[in-house]
Amino acid sequence: MSFSKWIGGALGWSFGGPIGAIIGVALGSIIDAMSNGNGDKFLGEGKRTKRTSYNTTQRPRTQSGDFEVSLLVLASIVIKADGKQDQRELDYVRQQFATMYGKERANHAFLLFKGISKQKVSKRQVCLQIKQMMDHASRLQLIHFLFGIAKADGIVTQDEEHEIHIMAGYLGINVRDYESIKAMFYNSSDNSYKVLEIEKGASVDEIKRAYRKMAKKYHPDRVIHLGEEHQKGAEEKFRQVQEAYEHLQKELKFN
Structure with a gap:
């Protein structure tokens, strides 16, 4: 080419x-x-x-x-x-x-x-x-x-x-979306909450709802129109949302 x-x-x-x-x-x-x-x-x-x-x-x-x-x-x-x-x-x-x-x-x-x-x-x-x-x-x-x-x-x-x-x-x-993405690149005890766009001390139900919302927002299919190459980049954000949720699951001991 x-x-x-x-x-x-x-x-x-x-x-x-x-x-x-x-x-x-x-x-x-x-x-x-x-x-x-x-x-x-x-x-x-x-x-x-x-x-x-x-x-x-x-x-x-x-x-x-x-x-x-x-x-x-x-x-x-x-x-x-x-x-x-x-x-x-x-x-x-x-x-x-x-x-x-x-x-x-x-x-x-x-x-x-x-x-x-x-x-x-x-x-x-x-x-x-x-x-x-x-x-x-x-x-x-x-x-x-x-x-x-x-x-x-x-x-x-x-x-x-x-x-x-x-x-x-x-x-x-918006500020919440910005802080969510920013938190993926910093090490902090509150990062998991920031990634999921919720306050520290949120209830288990609030954490679960936030995870479902963020998983939908950052799903790689949201940028499918940009081509497979950009879906790969989006998968990184999606993975970090999953890791934030799993971290809170372990920390707060819920399934």
Whole structure:
């Protein structure tokens, strides 16, 4: 798969709005770099994806490519949050993309990421576009992935958490959902309660109801439209919900 074929066939609504502008600048730098090579024509191969207007009132179906580019843009913000680009975080992004999409597609993504990471990105504009165009379950998956990047070097710094918190707000993620995902990346005696979005001291019945609710919210089938590669990522959140529930079962001795 050539780079042009990947771009031409993978993306939908993310070609419009602020994200589209960011992609355009990144592609421009790539085209300039490759113009001295074999003359590959970008966007000239592969299945064309009809662009969706950024201002549409009807939310289009988010494609895998749209999610992929959204990850790259937001990841570039998180990685630079503490004033440096840690190689472990970059390796984490590459590894996750290779796991989800395969080595060749991951290489294409990183070629685009290099162009994105050189730009100054408006968190608000980008996140508001994603909020308008992407379903809630997919936005939760974005936040989970961003925390994974931040934790790749062993700790989520205050600056990184601050950036993710701001983006979560722009993405329309409520406080309880945000704290639930955040708790999956910190070690605390109260984490199991936070993951299940309940207060410490909740009754057994409340814990069971919370587990059923969260298992439904984080079920991998909620992002089935993004493709099998993203279901694998969603399985991690689902597993952590199960572990939180099992921890409370053992701690409080109930079945």
